[in-house]
Amino acid sequence: MIGKQMNANTKIDKDDRVQFSITELAEEFGVTSRTIRFYEDKGLVNPERDGTTRIYSRKDRGRLKIILRGRRLGFSLQDIKKMLDMYSPKGEPTGQLTFTLQKCEEQLEKLIAQRTDINEAIAELEDGIAQLREHLASSDSAADGCKKTIA
Amino acid sequence: MIGKQMNANTKIDKDDRVQFSITELAEEFGVTSRTIRFYEDKGLVNPERDGTTRIYSRKDRGRLKIILRGRRLGFSLQDIKKMLDMYSPKGEPTGQLTFTLQKCEEQLEKLIAQRTDINEAIAELEDGIAQLREHLASSDSAADGCKKTIA
DNA sequence: GTTGACGTTTACGTAAACGTCAACTATATT
DNA sequence: AATATAGTTGACGTTTACGTAAACGTCAAC
Numbered sequence: 001m002i003g004k005q006m007n008a009n010t011k012i013d014k015d016d017r018v019q020f021s022i023t024e025l026a027e028e029f030g031v032t033s034r035t036i037r038f039y040e041d042k043g044l045v046n047p048e049r050d051g052t053t054r055i056y057s058r059k060d061r062g063r064l065k066i067i068l069r070g071r072r073l074g075f076s077l078q079d080i081k082k083m084l085d086m087y088s089p090k091g092e093p094t095g096q097l098t099f100t101l102q103k104c105e106e107q108l109e110k111l112i113a114q115r116t117d118i119n120e121a122i123a124e125l126e127d128g129i130a131q132l133r134e135h136l137a138s139s140d141s142a143a144d145g146c147k148k149t150i151a
Numbered sequence: 152m153i154g155k156q157m158n159a160n161t162k163i164d165k166d167d168r169v170q171f172s173i174t175e176l177a178e179e180f181g182v183t184s185r186t187i188r189f190y191e192d193k194g195l196v197n198p199e200r201d202g203t204t205r206i207y208s209r210k211d212r213g214r215l216k217i218i219l220r221g222r223r224l225g226f227s228l229q230d231i232k233k234m235l236d237m238y239s240p241k242g243e244p245t246g247q248l249t250f251t252l253q254k255c256e257e258q259l260e261k262l263i264a265q266r267t268d269i270n271e272a273i274a275e276l277e278d279g280i281a282q283l284r285e286h287l288a289s290s291d292s293a294a295d296g297c298k299k300t301i302a
Numbered sequence: 303g304t305t306g307a308c309g310t311t312t313a314c315g316t317a318a319a320c321g322t323c324a325a326c327t328a329t330a331t332t
Numbered sequence: 333a334a335t336a337t338a339g340t341t342g343a344c345g346t347t348t349a350c351g352t353a354a355a356c357g358t359c360a361a362c
Contacts, residue, residue: 023308033309038350052310052357073272077349101283108276111269118266121224125259132252174338182320184339189320202328203340228319 020056022047029068039067042077044084074111079103171207173198180219190218193228195235225262230254 026033039045040054045063047054056064063084070080083103086096177184190196191205196214198205207215214235221231234254237247 021309032351034352035350037310042349054309069275071349073276097283097287101280101287104276104280104283108273108280111273111276115266115269115273118262118269122259122262122266124220125224125255125262129252129255129259132248132255136248136252172338185322186320188340193319204328205339222319 020061022054025056025064029064044081074107169209171212173205176207176215180215195232225258
């Protein structure tokens with residue numbers, strides 16, 4: 001088990017590739033190429049060019065992966081950019097790490113707060129739904145002129 | 152215990168009022184008056200006018216309350232408008248009720264899904280934070296600048 | 303030699319829910 | 333009368349994360 005994969009049809013594993021087109025990455029990550037170009041606009045990736053065509057390295061691909069994960073975790077593109085930016089300078093990655101750590105902790109708190117809000121909203125909604133069901137049941141049995149004034 | 156309240160300084164309880172100014176309501180609900188006017192733009196409230204001055208009835212106040220609660224529960228203004236719109240037509244409130252009920256159930260599902268996402272993100276973040284801490288710890292012990300436990 | 307697929311850049315559009323600012327009016331107080 | 337206070341309208345600004353259209357280049361295939 002030295003190589004990652006090597007089946008009969010000489011299918012090249014993506015992890016063995018060195019270059020990627022924008023559409024390849026877009027498909028792989030389930031975003032549109034427009035999105036990837038947008039990230040470039042925002043300075044999150046800087047692929048090489050063959051003329052005008054973008055050529056993405058494995059590193060670029062890695063950055064994209066990080067970006068997308070960041071988005072999933074609810075970070076803003078700006079924050080992600082900072083995390084990414086502070087990463088490349090050689091030497092002490094401590095600055096970047098503490099920054100990222102801090103952002104993570106902030107985000108964690110935000111998410112926990114959000115969860116609390118959502119839980120409250122869910123409880124309220126479940127309550128409301130139950131009441132609505134009651135009203136519906138009674139107004140079904142009652143006749144026309146029965147408006148309960150909920151407002 | 153007939154009236155709601157009646158203390159010495161004859162302070163009029165808000166629930167006894169019949170009219171409200173925009174700023175009163177804005178303060179009461181913790182929004183700006185611009186926000187309330189915005190809701191009017193969107194057709195969510197339609198206060199009477201004394202000339203050009205808006206005069207809000209208790210009903211309007213009730214609608215505002217509903218709007219704000221709707222927002223807290225994550226409904227769009229559009230949805231809230233529909234719920235509100237379908238209320239006023241006299242007769243069978245069944246249509247409105249079922250609509251609202253449906254929207255509530257939809258929203259409930261959305262919120263539950265969101266909570267799931269958030270929970271996953273939280274788990275991932277907690278994981279990441281732990282790892283970051285490890286990295287920091289090891290790079291701290293290696294280098295000179297030994298600032299152990301981060302703020 | 304044309305078709306089609308894919309690429310490029312530039313720039314404006316969208317959605318939500320307001321905020322901000324300017325200019326104006328109306329009423330009340332000094 | 334002049335100022336203060338509260339209200340009005342309209343238009344444009346803000347934020348985030350893209351979408352969409354225009355107008356064009358390039359390259360291989362048929």
